[in-house]
Amino acid sequence: MSIEDDELIKDFIVESQEHLSDVESQLLTLETQQDGVDVALVNKVFRAVHSIKGAAGFLGFEVLESLAHRGEEVLNRLRNNEMRPTSLVINTLLKATDRLKGLLDSLETSNEQDVTEHIVALERLLNDQSSVAAEPEDGPIIETHETPATKTASTKTTSEVSIGHSPQETESIGSAIHDAAIVSAVDSTIRVDVSLLDTLMTRVGELVLARNQIMQFTSELGNTDLLRTTQRLNLITTELQEGVMKTRMQPIGNVWSKFPRLVRDLAVICGKEVRIEMEGKETELDKTIIEAIKDPLTHLVRNTVDHGIEKPEVRRSIGKPVEGCLTVRAFHEGGQVIIDISDDGAGLNLDRIRSKAIEKGLVSQEQIARMQEQEIAQLIFLPGFSTAEKVSNVSGRGVGMDVVKTNIEKIGGSVDLQTRPGQGTTVKIKIPLTLAIIPALIVTSAGNRFAIPQVNLLELVRLEGEQTTKSIERIQGAPVYRLRGRLLPLVYLRNVLKTNVENETPQDVINIVILRADDRQFGLVVDRINDTEEIVVKPLSKQLKGVAVYSGTTIMGDGKVALILDVLGLAYASQVISKMRDGALIDPSGRAKESDGEPQTLIILGTGTSRRLALPISQVARLEKISKASVEFADHQEVVQYRGKILPLIRLASFLGLESKETAEDELLNVVVYNENQRSFGLVIDKIIDIVETSLQLNHPSTREGLLGSVVIHDRVTDLVDLPAIIRMIDCPLPRHLTANV
Numbered sequence: 001m002s003i004e005d006d007e008l009i010k011d012f013i014v015e016s017q018e019h020l021s022d023v024e025s026q027l028l029t030l031e032t033q034q035d036g037v038d039v040a041l042v043n044k045v046f047r048a049v050h051s052i053k054g055a056a057g058f059l060g061f062e063v064l065e066s067l068a069h070r071g072e073e074v075l076n077r078l079r080n081n082e083m084r085p086t087s088l089v090i091n092t093l094l095k096a097t098d099r100l101k102g103l104l105d106s107l108e109t110s111n112e113q114d115v116t117e118h119i120v121a122l123e124r125l126l127n128d129q130s131s132v133a134a135e136p137e138d139g140p141i142i143e144t145h146e147t148p149a150t151k152t153a154s155t156k157t158t159s160e161v162s163i164g165h166s167p168q169e170t171e172s173i174g175s176a177i178h179d180a181a182i183v184s185a186v187d188s189t190i191r192v193d194v195s196l197l198d199t200l201m202t203r204v205g206e207l208v209l210a211r212n213q214i215m216q217f218t219s220e221l222g223n224t225d226l227l228r229t230t231q232r233l234n235l236i237t238t239e240l241q242e243g244v245m246k247t248r249m250q251p252i253g254n255v256w257s258k259f260p261r262l263v264r265d266l267a268v269i270c271g272k273e274v275r276i277e278m279e280g281k282e283t284e285l286d287k288t289i290i291e292a293i294k295d296p297l298t299h300l301v302r303n304t305v306d307h308g309i310e311k312p313e314v315r316r317s318i319g320k321p322v323e324g325c326l327t328v329r330a331f332h333e334g335g336q337v338i339i340d341i342s343d344d345g346a347g348l349n350l351d352r353i354r355s356k357a358i359e360k361g362l363v364s365q366e367q368i369a370r371m372q373e374q375e376i377a378q379l380i381f382l383p384g385f386s387t388a389e390k391v392s393n394v395s396g397r398g399v400g401m402d403v404v405k406t407n408i409e410k411i412g413g414s415v416d417l418q419t420r421p422g423q424g425t426t427v428k429i430k431i432p433l434t435l436a437i438i439p440a441l442i443v444t445s446a447g448n449r450f451a452i453p454q455v456n457l458l459e460l461v462r463l464e465g466e467q468t469t470k471s472i473e474r475i476q477g478a479p480v481y482r483l484r485g486r487l488l489p490l491v492y493l494r495n496v497l498k499t500n501v502e503n504e505t506p507q508d509v510i511n512i513v514i515l516r517a518d519d520r521q522f523g524l525v526v527d528r529i530n531d532t533e534e535i536v537v538k539p540l541s542k543q544l545k546g547v548a549v550y551s552g553t554t555i556m557g558d559g560k561v562a563l564i565l566d567v568l569g570l571a572y573a574s575q576v577i578s579k580m581r582d583g584a585l586i587d588p589s590g591r592a593k594e595s596d597g598e599p600q601t602l603i604i605l606g607t608g609t610s611r612r613l614a615l616p617i618s619q620v621a622r623l624e625k626i627s628k629a630s631v632e633f634a635d636h637q638e639v640v641q642y643r644g645k646i647l648p649l650i651r652l653a654s655f656l657g658l659e660s661k662e663t664a665e666d667e668l669l670n671v672v673v674y675n676e677n678q679r680s681f682g683l684v685i686d687k688i689i690d691i692v693e694t695s696l697q698l699n700h701p702s703t704r705e706g707l708l709g710s711v712v713i714h715d716r717v718t719d720l721v722d723l724p725a726i727i728r729m730i731d732c733p734l735p736r737h738l739t740a741n742v
Helices: 003-021 023-031 039-059 062-079 087-105 116-127 148-162 167-187 194-221 224-248 259-270 287-308 312-317 350-359 365-370 373-381 401-410 493-497 567-573 576-582 588-594 652-656 723-731
Strands: 249-251 274-279 284-286 324-333 336-343 414-420 424-432 437-445 448-453 457-464 472-475 478-483 486-492 509-517 520-526 528-536 550-555 561-565 599-607 611-616 622-627 632-634 637-642 645-651 668-676 679-685 687-695 707-713 716-721
Touching (some): 003 039, 023 039, 023 087, 023 259, 039 062, 062 087, 194 224, 194 437, 194 528, 224 622, 259 274, 259 287, 284 287, 287 401, 350 373, 373 401, 401 414, 437 493, 437 509, 437 520, 457 687, 493 520, 493 567, 509 567, 520 567, 528 550, 561 567, 567 576, 599 652, 622 637, 637 679, 645 652, 652 679, 679 723
Parallel strands (some): 448 561, 611 716, 645 679
Antiparallel strands (some): 249 284, 324 336, 336 424, 437 448, 472 478, 509 520, 599 687, 632 637, 668 679, 707 716
8 A cells, every 4th residue: 555545544534533523412412303303413414424435435445335324324314304313313323423433443454344233223224114204294394493594595595506407406516515615624724743743842842941041041141132132032932832832722622522422321321311511612721631631521420420410210309300410611710721520419428438438448437537528528539439339330340539539630630529418519620721831939948949830839928037936836746837727737848858958057937838739738848939930841760750749850941950849749748638637737716717708819919118919810811021111102001012912001009099119221010911801901010929818808898999998918908909990990081970971
């Protein structure tokens, strides 16, 4: 076989798989249309199978062609309203579709496969009169789901074409219009091998490393001209990085497309009625992340149908709709992707979880007695845990939720579970957008630098003077720090890595990095906190792969290597998670203080000498530093050229009538970039103080436009900025008494 033939077959396989990618969901939709078939939808499925049949015949794949031909005949009956989309019909078509996929997967190695079973099943449908659609007296019912405008256009086109052509010619002119649409779509896209994208991503990673080195050298030299050039290089590198990242991004709907079929089949096996609703299918993730979450998500969906949703008779007896609902939702939040999988089932049986955990020896009676309900629910993530009485094709092997948790955490994500008895369960998964280039906090311990992924970072705490001894307590010999009434266990990085220096004098400053691991918080004590920067993740060497506290390496701006810390591995190595799970470090009073309001992550900004402002981190798109010389004026407003667009600047202190410090000509401005309705604005502030997670309680509502009120954060009064209100005032700068009439 020639190279040209090989390429032709590869193109055929890829195109055929693309044709079949949507067929499954389309057939499931048709199954619900017993009263009137959506002809347009049937035509989509028909065209897909027809294209596969034609190409297979041209290339001489007779087995594939014969199966596709029989499927095409059944679909032709459906679109002519000669057959109803009964469960039997759809089941047979789905099985034939699965076989087509299997044939395509093995096409390059073998074309001698038996499809007799599927062809016989399809022929049985063609000969079975029970599935034939009954026509009413006035003719067949054909539901096309067209709007009035569409119907008019369709009628007009048909009459115009029919004037000079026979029905057969009219149909040919219509396959021509379809082919033209396909050609147009092909011209606008191009297939790129994944390995080429991986290579391109690697090169961009090296460019980011070089960019970091140049920026570090530039800051040390202090040359203003070189600084401007470096800022331009930084901007171009960032845009290139984002562009390459977009080429690797895929919608999460690619994973979800199999869920409707999965839920349907499982519901039949389990004797249940379940529908699935999906929101945010367009949410995009890096291809490597997509591949990593495919199996965990599939298991969670299976688990929900099997364990979560009750049987129809049970739901009916307690007043619930007979049909259960499984909802899968995805959205972006704070630089991460959140995936919620929730159901309206019975919720977790906590008593059963207690007894099973004790029975399997996973926890003791004393431990279970000290656990809160939320902690008991988390026991289902322990290895070997299962409440199933017997092993089935669906569940009961004791391998599942622990694997889900482990696989999600391997890619830097986290899994949380909330359950309400009688109402249902929600599993919340947080995952990063990509694994190749990530923002990280750089810290120093015992003279070595380490990177902490920013996805695990909550806030930073600095203790000075007497606080270094008074603020740190000990419970059962373990050091703890009381943060806003809640005791957090402390982990000294030097101790974990066994890099203590003998006879070292005590430090008068303690830096604590508050981290989250396994949905639990702890403080990591380091010698120095350096800065945040984007790092390129490199794999660990063979010698370090077995060390659980490291997840990778990176090259810093000075060319030296820094290790990336595995926050979850640190928590396990220091036994923080087991201690907290045992309840030894739980402070009931701290829980009560924290539970008054919903925790939010805020960025604390500084203006002047003492004024503090706060913004929800969800409103912040990026933090930038720009030179004062790059600021221009347009329409009486300060602007700056930013990523190919004009970014309006808002000097926050001046806008709110607050004191602000003067900046030198060569000094960089701190800018918070905010996006709203596909527009961007830059807030110029004096400094960024901190990022904290806290429960908001407005102690003093504000009467000034642009401020929501005042809150107490870290024992300091802080004004909460109403950013959307400020943008509205910028867009409509009218006197206050006139704005109501606009």
